[in-house]
Amino acid sequence: MATVNASAGAPLAPATRTSFWRTFWTNAVIAPRTTLGFMRIDFVLGTIFIIPLMQMVFFVFVVQVSGGGASAIAFTALGNAVSTVTYSSIFSVCQTTDSEKQQGTMEHLLVSPANRLALYFGRGLLPILISLATVSVGILYAVLLFGVQIPVATVPSLAVSVTLTAFAMVGFGLLLGGVALYLRTSIILGNIFLFIGLLLSGVNFPASQLPTVLQWIGYGFPLTWGLSAIRASVAGDSLGAVALLWGAVVVAAVVSFGLAIGLWEYFERRALATGSIARF
Amino acid sequence: MTPIPAIETRGLTRTFESRKGFLFREVTRTEALRGVDLAVAPESIFGLLGPNGAGKTTFVKILSTLLLPTGGKASVLGHDVVDDSAWLRPRIGLVLGGERGLYNRINARDNLRYFADLYGIPTREREARIESVLERVGLTWAADRRVEEYSRGMKQKLHIARGILHRPQVLFLDEPTIGLDPKSARETRKLVRSLVSDGVTIFLTTHYMFEAEELCPEIAVMSKGRIVARDTVAGLRHLVGGDRTLEAEAYGFEDREVATLRALPGVSKIVSEEYGPKTRLTLRLRSLETTPDDVQAALPGHTELSVRERRTSLEDVYLDLVEEEAR
Amino acid sequence: MATADVPAISRSRATRASLRLAVLMFMADPQWLIPSMIAPVIFGVVAFELFRGAGPYFLTYAILGAGMMSMWGQTLYGSGWAIGQDREFGTLEPTVQSPTPYVYVVLGRVLWNVVSGLMGGGIVYLVVLASAGSPPAVPDPVGFVILFLFVMLTLASVGILFSAAWVYTRYSGFIQNVGEFAFYVGTGCMFPIVLLPFWTNPIGLFFPPTWALDALRYLSIPGYVGFSWGFWPDILGAVVTTLVYVAIAGTIFKRVELHVLAKGNLSDY
Helix, strand or coil: CCCCCCCCCCCCCCCHHHHHHHHHHHHHCCCHHHCHCCCHHHHHHHHHHHHHHHHHHHHEEEEECCCCCCCHHHHHHHHHHHHHHHHHHHHHHHHHHHHHHHCCCCCHHCCCCCHHHHHHHHHHHHHHHHHHHHHHHHHHHCCCHHHHCCCCCHHHHHHHHHHHHHHHHHHEEEEEEECCCCCCCCCCHHHHHHHHHHHHCCCCCCHHHHHHHHHHHHHCCHHHHHHHHHHHHCCCCCCHHHHHHHHHHHHHHHHHHHHHHHHHHHHHHHHHHHCCHCCC | CCCCEEEEEEEEEEEEEECCCCCCEEEEEEEEEEEEEEECCCCCEEECCCCCCCCCCHHHHHHHHCCCEEEEEEECCCCCCCCHHHHHHEEEEEEEECCCCCCCCEEEHHHHHHHHHHCCCCCHHHHHHHHHHHHHHCCCHHHCEEEECCCCCHHHHHHHHHHCCCCCCEEECCCCCCCCCCCHHHHHHHHHHHHHHCCCCCEEEEEHHHHHHHCCCEEEEEEEEEEEECCCCHHHHHHHHCEEEEEECCCCCCCHHHHHHHHHCCCCEEEEEECCCCCEEEEEEEEEEECCHHHHCCCCCCCCEEEEECCCHHHHHHHHHHHHHHC | CCCCCCCCCCHHHHHHHHHHHHHHHHHCCCHHHEEEHHHHHHHHHHHHHHCCCCCHHHHHHHHHHHHHHHHHHHHHHHHHHHHHHHHHHHHHHHHHHCCCHHHHHHHHHHHHHHHHHHHHHHHHHHHHHHHHHCCCCCCHHHHHHHHHHHHHHHHHHHHHHHHHHHCCCCCCCHHHHHHHHHHCCCCCCCCCHHCHHHHHHHHHHCHHHHHHHHCCCHHHHCCCCCCCCCCCHHHHHHHHHHHHHHHHHHHHHHHHHHHHHHCCCCCCC
């Protein structure tokens, strides 16, 4: 009878710090290329330059028609400039998961011994960079086209707010990406949270106009806190007041990333148990 | 009067272009087909063999109106595949196979109903026709299960069922038994044979030599976008040097020994292969004159020499032709 | 099995088959119900909040605007997405290879999306109604309903042409994402396009729903100021542009099919 020599074959690479970063980097660079939206530079440019402009123009005109003044227009313009971060954070991460299921590469990924933390965080790197660019361009449009005033002194505070928002939103995107592992398609999730952001996160009108229950739901989304921090920075609020909101954004980011890891592991098990990994 | 070929191509070419780069577009051209001339008689099974990337699927897609050629002419049932595609489509069937190409979320019956409607199968006949093809491919028992629950082999059978649902006159089968277990593969081959007896012309591409040998009276070998040989299996054997093959194996041979073997009567070709410490000489023979004993006698002094005779297989023919083309 | 005579292809049957398939696929993946229900609710509440207090007919404005956005999403997105799914599943090749012209398959998918778009419109109405507490005043309810259905038809005509893009290239999803709000702006979903810079107006007039929606606002909002030519020319414009879309749909699909057959990208996804 043939026996199997357990020590035969090439030795397994030890799980070193190097292998962690290697997994991180591979996922940061290669995984986004597997999705249609981020495979081509013209698509990335479209996400950064065209989507924010169109969304802002649309809602600003709606505000104009409904009789809103300059301050309402500025409010809406800034809100939509920031909310377009949803495309590059939530959509792109969910799309990566969908795309890998469709191409049949997800199963191979899940049987690999790659460090999951490095794998998931790696996937967030490019979306964070594109999110930063998208929000920055959106804010630039808000200033140049829609009369949003940003005093120079507030720019450093604004930069911190934008960066933290990008991180928190991508964390939220990763969290939804974990759910997407289980669903047939995650584009649904992307759509839902794009619309929910428009309604509950104070994008087009202050969240305080909403019923209390909806306001509380809104606080569950990182976009709500990120947008509040950005608005506070632009308004020149005191560092203490802005720092409180930064703290909230950081908490939202940490919770999102933490839940993302937990959900990826949970839904990985669910998907393997139900066989939904091969369904799309 | 010579019948019109069921399939005919003249100088058929197809070049694919792919572009990359944003500011500086780099165009890469791949010649998938490079002047293919072929004629296939009606109501027969014709086999097309070739390695991966030889251009077989491209050829099948052009013939089944799913791809335009970049040069040359192709006709099926005497009609041009480009100009008369509307006339041809209801008369031809295509089985591409694989995991994709079916509506996975719905069951097999609904998949077939949909395509029956697109092919205009009379409504009163539709259900009976679906039952009949499901039975023919052996899927009746799973007809109401979602396709996503199917094994690869079952999906392959459903592809075939869809391909024959509208009773085509010409059926293109692109590797129809890939992924099937031996029993299902044998049933599929039986099905293919029965289709020919019903008057269907079958154009089959495959990697499996025994399948081609078993099913196809005529075979063409495609390599790098060209037909490198086309004949019956016996004709192809003759083409690569004969029906008989002798193999001599030992720990290396000298050049003069190979030259001696080459001089033996009827030897048309010698191929040398090394594996591990041993060398194998494969001799193709056109006649019966040279025997294993003659080879043994021509190679004195080898303590571990073994010589054996066998019939030249289609695989030998295929490998000879493809390797020759590669050189 | 004797080879049969070739049966006549019934285009209406192919369209019905495609509609049936769309329903079956929807039933098989009912999670699509969630965005189909949530999007109209959110559009409804956002429109209500934005238009609150903007004149006596703000409710009608909100319903029309949010309803249009919802229906746009369902009809255009849904139609395109269905073709995109054919690419993903690898079923675009066998479908195009069948003797039915693909445009009739698309028509079936669009019809299903029109139905789900109508549901979206209905949900928006209920949401705005619930937010306001009373139904909006509509001077001519019968005319409103007829015209509303006509607006759906104009949307469907655009949906068919937009679907051609999905056959043309696998990148249509992204293009549609980028263009979504541009369409909302250009066709005056929420506001009359006369408010936009003048040079953009001809672009909006190229779309049948722009005309139909302007007519619908003329009918349902007394004192509405849209295109200066008024209600009936709006109707005429909508009918003419819709007919043009329907007339060129077949030709466009034929050209698109020739393009993809030449390119050989039918199986790309």
